[in-house]
Amino acid sequence: MHSEVPLVSVRVITYNHGPFLRECLDGIMAQKTSFPFEVVIGEDCSPDNTRQICQEYQARYPDTIKLLLHAQNVGAQANARLAREACTGKYIAFCEGDDYWTDPTKLQQQVDFLDAHPDYVLCFHNCWMKFEQQPDREMELFHDYTKTDYAIPDLIGKWIIPTASVVFRNHLFTEYPEWLRNAVVGDTPFFILLGSFGQLKRLPGVMAVYRRHDGGATNLLHGYRYWERMIELYTGINGHFQYQYSKEINPILKWFRYQLTQLALQDGDYPKYRHYAQCCFQFNKELLVRFRHPGLFHYRYTQMYLTATSPRLFKARARRQPWAEGK
Template identity: 45%
Template sequence: MRYPGSVRSSERLSRTALRSRTGLMLNQEARPAVKVSVSMITYNHEKFIAQAVESVLMQQTNFDYELVIGEDCSTDNTREILLEYQKKYPDKIRLFARECNVGMRQNGHLTRSACTGQYMAFLEGDDYWTDPYKLQKQVDYLDAHPECAYCCHRVAVLYDGKEDDSFGAYWPKGEQAEINGFVEVLTGACEVPNCSVMIRRELQTSMPDWFIKMPIGDYPMFCLCAQYGTVYYSSEVMAVYRRHPQGLTSSWDWSKPVLNRRLVCKHLL
């Protein structure tokens, strides 16, 4: 199912979160608010980061967007590559180069906190988007559906450049409903690939203290935000989720998702 093309002025959801802007090491001045902020975190992604950045820069939109990058003190050439991109696209890219390695959870929190857009999309430095109209399609949907907290879509899965049969080459592997709610996200009936999401930024600008301590950050955030509205899922494939020997899931402790769900249930139910 493709994203509907109708557009109307967006409305804010009734419940909003407090804003937090602590702990950032900035190397770029904040700019006027844009329609969409793309939040990208990266660490030691020199083989993949250019493709990730290019997939954002290729987006065709009728609105302004920014790419906000949190580079977590990589030990390879990731930072050097990003500095070149930032010099080439100073009006589009805001680069936050950490003075020390703060870890994925904190880097993600700091990078999201630096975003200014009405909506926020996510992309890690080893994944990439494949549809040049991805941002436009998702903005059109959120503008037209103020009851929707966030939207997501199916993604292709690659392992070392080849389709990954362990995920059935796609994620989610099977069918799932278009319109979902908190229960579907909590139980996993609605799977939400991180690189597919566009969310209303106001919903995640203040997360509870327990969120930072969770073993996996994406799932709790998507559960928290699903409390504020519906979740729209499209089966259209518009991104690639990459698995590789240096990636998070290659050495994954598969007990963590189970623990994550138990902890989220403890805090939210």
């Protein structure tokens, strides 16, 4: 396609995406640009035919597609980081192997914006959400955008930037903070780090599809380790920015700990429940208002306090939970 040095690197990470990957790569290769781009694919030892599809497309586009074929499974976050580090372009775009782009001018529009606005480090747009189990159902991923300019506080504890929508400036930093390197979820924390270098812009239009399916990362179970790692992540972010975002981060940490109390209740584990509940006793109205539970504030707080101070009440509550039926 282009033999010059690429202006944009398109990072594709893929694992077990055999049914979807061709649509992803076709959407990328259909881009109409005035500049050269490369496609960097990180393939993480998929058990299906994903690797064969990657090799098929690399053979068709040898000057454009670069493959990172791991010898053994390295995990989603390491795969994402290694693929990012292999990107050589001035800009990087993301598209995971089960998502795809729908507008052939997407890259050109976003690069034109970043070229013209040096104060911005990233631009994004809305996506369609496609449900594989309900093929006739399609909707915009986010309906509640209220502005076009975003910054770090807007991203904390929220998902507002679809991964398949971003183009951002490369080479802004050389070292990955430990909290990002070990993150249980990677994209929003990465965008938070980018936000420390400049502004973020939402562009109009819907130019990609975010696919929901049973094998997607968003369907992973949220057990103890997940919420504990989320606490580690946001604690690390808070320290990285010298606690200037504590007002936004502290309610998030409390919410994660509340989720841990519910897991302990489900398991009938009173010591764990008591431990996590004590971490939540600084609950405030701002937290539950933020998560749209204002009417439940006093009820939940009182219920948690009494349950944590009475093993007998804890056992009674645990027996009444829906998941206790049939035990």
